[in-house]
Amino acid sequence: xxxxxxxxxxxxxxxxxxxxxxxxxxxxxxxxxxxxxxxxxxxxxxxxxxxxxxxxxxxxxxxxxxxxxxxxxxxxxxxxxxxxxxxxxxxxxxxxxxxxxxxxxxxxxxxxxxxxxxxxxxxxxxxxxxxxxxxxxxxxxxxxxxxxxxxxxxxxxxxxxxxxxxxxxxxxxxxxxxxxxxxxxxxxxxxxxxxxxxxxxxxxxxxxxxxxxxxxxxxxxxxxxxxxxxxxxxxxxxxxxxxxxxxxxxxxxxxxxxxxxxxxxxxxxxxxxxxxxxxxxxxxxxxxxxxxxxxxxxxxxxxxxxxxxxxxxxxxxxxxxxxxxxxxxxxxxxxxxxxxxxxxxxxxxxxxxxxxxxxxxxxxxxxxxxxxxxxxxxxxxxxxxxxxxxxxxxxxxxxxxxxxxxxxxxxxxxxxxxxxxxxxxxxxxxxxxxxxxxxxxxxxxxxxxxxxxxxxxxxxxxxxxxxxxxxxxxxxxxxxxxxxxxxxxxxxxxxxxxxxxxxxxxxxxxxxxxxxxxxxxxxxxxxxxxxxxxxxxxxxxxxxxxxxxxxxxxxx
Numbered sequence: 216x217x218x219x220x221x222x223x224x225x226x227x228x229x230x231x232x233x234x235x236x237x238x239x240x241x242x243x244x245x246x247x248x249x250x251x252x253x254x255x256x257x258x259x260x261x262x263x264x265x266x267x268x269x270x271x272x273x274x275x276x277x278x279x280x281x282x283x284x285x286x287x288x289x290x291x292x293x294x295x296x297x298x299x300x301x302x303x304x305x306x307x308x309x310x311x312x313x314x315x316x317x318x319x320x321x322x323x324x325x326x327x328x329x330x331x332x333x334x335x336x337x338x339x340x341x342x343x344x345x346x347x348x349x350x351x352x353x354x355x356x357x358x359x360x361x362x363x364x365x366x367x368x369x370x371x372x373x374x375x376x377x378x379x380x381x382x383x384x385x386x387x388x389x390x391x392x393x394x395x396x397x398x399x400x401x402x403x404x405x406x407x408x409x410x411x412x413x414x415x416x417x418x419x420x421x422x423x424x425x426x427x428x429x430x431x432x433x434x435x436x437x438x439x440x441x442x443x444x445x446x447x448x449x450x451x452x453x454x455x456x457x458x459x460x461x462x463x464x465x466x467x468x469x470x471x472x473x474x475x476x477x478x479x480x481x482x483x484x485x486x487x488x489x490x491x492x493x494x495x496x497x498x499x500x501x502x503x504x505x506x507x508x509x510x511x512x513x514x515x516x517x518x519x520x521x522x523x524x525x526x527x528x529x530x531x532x533x534x535x536x537x538x539x540x541x542x543x544x545x546x547x548x549x550x551x552x553x554x555x556x557x558x559x560x561x562x563x564x565x566x567x568x569x570x571x572x573x574x575x576x577x578x579x580x581x582x583x584x585x586x587x588x589x590x591x592x593x594x595x596x597x598x599x600x601x602x603x604x605x606x607x608x609x610x611x612x613x614x615x616x617x618x619x620x621x622x623x624x625x626x627x628x629x630x631x632x633x634x635x636x637x638x639x640x641x642x643x644x645x646x647x648x649x650x651x652x653x654x655x656x657x658x659x660x661x662x663x664x665x666x667x668x669x670x671x672x673x674x675x676x677x678x679x680x681x682x683x684x685x686x687x688x689x690x691x692x693x694x695x696x697x698x699x700x701x702x703x704x705x706x707x708x709x710x711x712x713x714x715x716x717x718x719x720x721x722x723x724x725x726x727x728x729x730x731x732x733x734x735x736x737x738x739x740x741x742x743x744x745x746x747x748x749x750x751x752x753x754x755x756x757x758x759x760x761x762x763x764x765x766x767x768x769x770x771x
């Protein structure tokens with residue numbers, strides 16, 4: 216992973232000192248709220264329903280054990296003993312005291328972490344596949360590209376005050392686990408004749424006006440990525456709406472101009488700057504790649520045979536372990552190793568929350584099993600990579616008592632859920648209790664496995680932090696005369712077949728929403744063909760029967 220140099224350390228140190236002075240002046244009444252607001256946002260600090268919320272940057276979701284222990288300490292010392300993983304692979308603390316936030320930032324700096332550009336109208340955390348660099352199906356390791364983008368976009372003077380917040384994602388895998396088509400800019404890494412290139416999607420995004428991004432550049436040569444992205448941002452900065460925040464995202468500009476006209480303007484700007492300082496030489500690319508090497512070596516034939524035999528024996532001896540391996544363990548690019556998802560979706564814990572004790576334990580597990588590295592995911596879980604397969608049983612045995620071994624990754628109870636009305640001042644309705652209700656309805660493991668992989672996403676407001684638009688089933692909290700109601704949609708996807716879900720009908724009361732989800736699932740179960748997944752069934756039958764079932768009036 217990337218290691219800070221002397222300039223990085225000095226820059227973060229000075230930034231913390233600067234924000235400490237700004238915060239002290241605000242608390243003392245010397246700095247007006249209107250002036251303090253953009254300053255705190257630039258340092259990841261929000262004011263939520265009950266307390267400030269600090270969002271900590273986790274670039275492309277990559278952490279080391281030392282950093283995770285520091286996050287555990289912050290949760291214990293400055294918060295209420297837990298943290299929350301966001302859908303941008305960042306980590307949030309919901310209860311810090313305002314006067315202690317500079318202390319938190321100072322402690323983060325000790326382990327090469329910060330909260331810069333995790334909020335505000337700037338380029339946010341660049342996200343990628345949680346298995347980047349170790350995925351068996353990727354054409355290249357996208358982390359070097361992510362780091363290059365992070366360094367390019369951080370403190371960029373032209374991008375500090377964009378018309379609106381801006382999000383990038385990079386994917387190099389076949390199914391697109393990063394959701395590039397629902398980002399302001401999505402970058403799909405490709406390899407043609409041994410050379411790395413990129414397909415560039417622009418104008419995706421969720422929120423009030425959800426859209427799928429348009430492919431505006433195919434087969435962009437690898438050395439021209441940064442100048443092409445700079446050209447996109449320049450066109451956005453020049454023509455993006457600043458008079459209406461609801462029309463300020465780049466997706467509105469792309470739609471207004473049409474993708475073809477937008478692409479033409481970007482190309483014109485690109486031709487001016489493509490051979491300048493941003494041109495990425497092979498030497499520069501190798502510099503970024505040098506931080507991201509495989510941490511494990513191929514196993515010898517004899518060792519591999521022994522590792523495989525041990526894993527098979529362990530699965531045969533323990534059906535619960537075998538089930539966990541099937542659901543939560545993904546293939547590694549090197550045979551004999553595995554990538555393990557630690558589920559943060561135990562039914563009695565809000566989705567995405569992780570306690571200080573769990574974080575400490577995860578750091579220990581990373582040192583023991585995963586070469587000291589951990590990943591966060593935009594599905595609000597955590598991942599240990601590079602685990603040798605004959606050590607999976609030992610890891611599983613340690614995860615179970617910590618409630619980190621729920622075998623539901625990718626299934627209906629692996630819910631993506633924003634903090635909602637319990638914490639967020641923007642929310643129209645609660646999200647966490649709805650997630651709990653749904654998990655209780657679907658508490659039969661055999662039943663959820665029979666349903667097959669199924670994404671269920673919940674947002675408490677139109678900002679769509681829970682990505683409800685791209686859930687196979689999406690739930691949006693709305694306010695109706697002071698009461699909490701929920702809008703139900705079906706058919707969304709963030710993967711390579713990206714689509715925006717269709718709203719079924721009128722909003723549904725809090726007490727009825729979990730039951731409505733069950734009715735949707737009942738129709739799927741009744742109508743599916745053998746081996747057919749939810750989206751395929753929905754595409755074939757449409758939404759009419761689901762709508763009828765959900766909104767049918769009870770018999771008198």
